[in-house]
Amino acid sequence: MQDIYIYNNTFKGLLCLIYELLQKKIKPYNIKGLDYTPNLFDNLIKLNLKYDGDIIQKFIEEFGNYNFKIIYYVYLSLNAKKEIIIYYYLKNYYNYYRNLPYMRNLKCVDEALKISKKVSAECHKFKGFTRFKKLKNNVYYAEINPDNDILELLSIHFKRRLKNEFWLINDVNRKIISMYNKKDFEIIPSGNWQFKLETSEEENIFLEMWQQFYETVSIKERENLACRRNFMPKKYWKYIEEVKKEL
C-alpha cells in the first residue's frame, strides 16, 4: 500500500501536515488535497492536526524568507505534484540548510525553482494583460484566466497601482474574485455571487479608442504574428479586449 496523506486544501493546512511529517520523520508516498480520488493501492491517511500559533511565521523562521517564498509560489501553481515537491524541498533543508536553493542537481530543488519562476512570470504577464471595464457604479471590473493561482499576488500589485478606485478581479478559471475597497482586498469564491455587470456609458468610447490605437501603432511592413503569439499566448486572448475578436 502507498500512504497518501490528505490535507484540507489550504496552504496553512498543508504546512501543518508537512510540519507533522517532518517532525515525526514520516515519509509519505504522496500528499493530496481533499478532492483526491484514490486508486486501488492507495491508503488514505488524514492526521488530526493541531498547531498552536502562527504556522506561517514558524515556517519563515525555520526555513528563511527565500525558501518560504519558493514553496508558497509552488503551492500557487497548477502543478499536480506540487505538495510532494514542497515536502521534499523542505526535507532537504536539513541536509543543506542555507545552501539548499543552490542544490539544483536535486530534482525537488530544480523543480521547485522552475515552478515558482513560472508562477511569478505568469503573474508578471497579467500585470499587463488584465483589462478593466468601468461599471455603472464606478467600479472597475476585470476577468482573467491564468493557469496558476496568482490572484493574490496580482491584487497586491493593483492595490498599489489603482489604490483610489474600487475594483474587482474575477479569476474565471478558479471561480474566485478579489474585491478591493480602496483600503484592502479580500478574495472570496465567486460561486453564488451575482454581479450586476452593467458597463458605464463611456466604456465603449475608450474601448474603441484603444482598439484603434492597437491597430494603428502596429507597423504593417513588420508584421509577425508568430512573434506576437509567442509573447501573448492565445490561451489568454479571451479576456484581452483588443485581440479577443481575432479568436
Add this chain to the structure above:
Amino acid sequence: MFDFSFLLSYNIYGEVNMDIKEKLEILTDGAKYDASCSSSGSNRSGKFGSTNRSGICHSFTKDGRCISLLKILLTNCCIFDCKYCINRKSNNIKRAIFSPEEICYITINFYKRNYIEGLFLSSGIIKSPDYTMNFLIQTIELLRKKYHFSGYIHAKAIPGASPSLIKRLGSLVDRMSANIELPTQESLKLLAPNKNNENIHKIMNYVKNNRGKNFVPAGQSTQMIIGATKETDYDIMKKSSSMYENYNLKRVFYSAYISVNKDNLLPTLKIPPLKREHRLYEADWLLRYYNFRVEDLLDSENPNFNILVDPKASWALKHLDNFPKEVNVCSYEELLRIPGIGVTSAKRIIKYRRHFKLTFKDLKNMGVVLKRAQYFITCDNKFYINSTYLNKSFIEANLVIDNDIKALPYGEQLQLF
C-alpha cells in the same frame, strides 16, 4: 486654454476641433516608428498609479512589438523636413494637434483600464523648439500635478530647446530621449538638413550630468535608423558604443528603415532590413552585458555582421583555439563568450558549481542552449558530442542551420543566446 491660432499662419492643415478619435489615429500613426516602448527603470508611486522597475508589457501588436506606453505625438505638424519622416513639412498629409487636456483624458482612462503603463509623448516641431518644448511641459505638468499621475512617462526632448526647458521636462518624466536618427553628421546633413548633431549631444550631456532620483530616473535612450544611409554596421556600432560610454545611455534602439516617402536621396526598400536590425540588437547586447568591444566583432575589413550566424557565434568561430572551455572551472567572463550561454545561465553556473559538479543535464536545467554550446564546452572534461567532429566547417554549418532568427521584437523582452 492653449492658443492654437498660430497654426493658421503655418499653412498646416490641422483642425483643432477634430474628433478626438480621429486625432488619436493620426497622432498614433505619426509616432509608431519610434522603437522605444520600454517602461522599466523607475520606481514611482503616488495617489494615482505606480511604475514597475522591470517594466510591464500590456499588449503585443501584430508586428510582435510590446505595447507598454500610449505612444503618441502631441502634433504631427512640423516645420522641419527630414527626408525619411512621415511628418515632414513637405508631405501632404492630414495634420492634427492634441490639447493637453485631451492627452490627459486618454492617458488617465487608458491607465485605469490597465491598457497601458503610461505615456510616451513625442512631437513634431511647431513654431520653434522652445515653443514645442513648452507645449510638452505644459501637458505633462497637467498630468502630473492636476491629475496626480504617477505612472510612467517617457518624453522626447526637442533638439535645440533651451537648457532650462530640458531641466523642467526632465524633472517631470521617468525617461527622456533625443533621437540621433543617423550615425554620422554627414548623413544627418543629407537627410535631416534642419537638424544638427550637436544639439542632440547637448541634450544627452545635460541629462547625463543631472540624472538623479528627481530627474529622468529611468535614464535616457536614443534611436538610429538602419539602412537609410550608407553606413556599415561597424560605423553604427562605433557610434553606439561611444554614446554608451559618453552619455550613460540606457538603450540605443535600432529601427529598420521603412520607406514612407519617395525621395531620390532615399533608398527604395520593399522590405525593411529586419535581419540586419536583429544582428545589431544582438551586438548591442554583447557590448552592454557581455564585455565585448566593437573591435572584437567588426573591423574595417569585415564591417558588417554575418546574416547567417549571430555575432557571438561568429566571434567564437574565429577564435576556436580558445575552446573548449570547461564549465566547471572557467571564469565568468569566459562563460559569457560561449555561444548558447547567456548572462542568466552564466550567473547560475557560477552560483551552483560551488556546491556540486555540473553535468550536461544540470546545464540544460539552468537554461544553457546545448544545441549551440555543445561545440565549445566540456563538462567534467567530457564532450557532449564526439569530439573528432569538432572542426570549423562542421560547427559553422550546424550553427547556420540552427540559426533560426525568431524575429525577436525590439522592446523590453529581448532575450538572447
